Structure formats: C-alpha cells, structure tokens
Amino acid sequence: MKKSNRGFMLVETLVATTIIVSALLFIYIQYSTITNNYMESFSYNTTNGLYAAYNIKNYILEDGYETLVSEIGSHDFLDITNCQTTYFDNEDYCSSLVINSNIVKLLFTYENVDNINYGVNDKFKKFINRIVFDDTGEYRLLIQFKDNTFATILLSK
Numbered sequence: 001m002k003k004s005n006r007g008f009m010l011v012e013t014l015v016a017t018t019i020i021v022s023a024l025l026f027i028y029i030q031y032s033t034i035t036n037n038y039m040e041s042f043s044y045n046t047t048n049g050l051y052a053a054y055n056i057k058n059y060i061l062e063d064g065y066e067t068l069v070s071e072i073g074s075h076d077f078l079d080i081t082n083c084q085t086t087y088f089d090n091e092d093y094c095s096s097l098v099i100n101s102n103i104v105k106l107l108f109t110y111e112n113v114d115n116i117n118y119g120v121n122d123k124f125k126k127f128i129n130r131i132v133f134d135d136t137g138e139y140r141l142l143i144q145f146k147d148n149t150f151a152t153i154l155l156s157k
Contacts, residue, residue, distance in 0.1 A: 042149075044127055049151030052101035053143055057153050059097055060108075060141070064088040065155070068108050069139065076116045077109035077142075105144040111136060111154060123148060 060068065064087045071087065072078055080087055081103065083094035098106060105120060112133045118124070127150040128142060139155040 043123075044130065044149070045151050046149050049143065049145060049149050050153065052097075052103070052145075053141055053151045053153040056097055056101070056106070056143070057141060057155055059094060060155060063090055063094075072108060072110070072139070077107050077118060079105070080108050081106040101143075102146040103143055104146055105142075107142040108155075109140050109142060111138045111140050113140065113142070118142075120144065124150060127152075 067087050068078060068080070078087070081098060083091050083098060085091050088094045105124065107118060107120075109116065109118075112135075113128050113131050114133065116128075118128065120128075121144075124142075124144050127144075131140075131152055134154075136154070136156075141151075141153050141155060143151045145151070
C-alpha cells in the first residue's frame with residue numbers, strides 16, 4: 001500500500017508561502033522606513049533654510065543679541081517672529097528678513113531644546129526632537145518656513 005503525498009505537499013506549500021510572505025513583509029517595512037527618513041531629510045535644514053537662518057543669525061548678532069540673551073533668562077524661549085522693538089533697534093530690516101525668507105515661526109532658545117513646550121505644530125515638534133544637543137552652552141534659532149521646512153542654527157558671539 002502506498003500512502004498519499006497530498007498532506008506533505010500541502011504542508012510544504014504553506015511553509016514556503018509563510019517564509020516568502022515574511023521576507024516580503026520585512027523588505028517592505030525596511031523600504032518604508034528608509035523612504036520616510038529620506039523624505040524627512042528634504043524638510044530639515046535645507047540649503048535655503050540654512051541660508052535664511054544664517055542671514056537672520058548675522059542680523060541678530062549685530063542688533064539685539066544682548067537683549068535677547070537677557071530676556072531669555074526668565075523664559076524657555078522667545079518668539080521673535082514679529083521683530084518686536086523690545087528686542088531689535090531696526091525692526092523694519094528684521095521684518096523684511098522674516099517676510100522675504102517666508103518664515104512662519106522664528107524662535108530664540110537655549111541650545112538644549114529637550115523638554116521645552118514650544119506650542120508649535122506636530123511637524124515642528126518632530127523636527128525639534130531630532131536636534132542633537134552639543135553641550136556648548138550657546139543659544140539657538142528654530143525656524144519654520146511656509147513650505148513646511150525647518151531649520152536651526154546656533155548663535156554664538
């Protein structure tokens with residue numbers, strides 16, 4: 001008497017299918033993660049964003065740095081998007097920099113941005129959480145642009 005091989009063939013097919021599906025699922029998850037990180041990198045510290053941040057940094061170092069440093073002592077951050085005269089002598093130049101750079105939010109803060117609630121949207125929070133703290137004890141500009149890109153730059157005198 002010869003036994004039927006149908007049961008063995010069914011088990012073999014199920015095992016092979018399980019292995020192939022698992023491998024494809026693993027590849028998809030890895031590809032998805034890499035793609036998301038790649039797309040995110042186009043939103044953080046872009047060339048245009050860093051150039052705008054550098055221009056604003058130079059302006060602040062010339063006009064208002066000491067005032068901002070003295071004011072931030074009692075706050076976690078300062079929202080300087082509106083270029084208030086309390087911080088800057090030449091408010092018009094500051095406003096033109098902000099407008100021409102398409103800035104939505106401009107924040108002056110400590111270099112260590114951990115555990116500070118900025119009251120910003122989720123994308124900006126995600127960007128802030130990715131900033132690496134270097135422990136140099138300086139100040140930082142955090143910038144959100146109209147095209148949903150973000151930039152940060154350290155300020156040092």
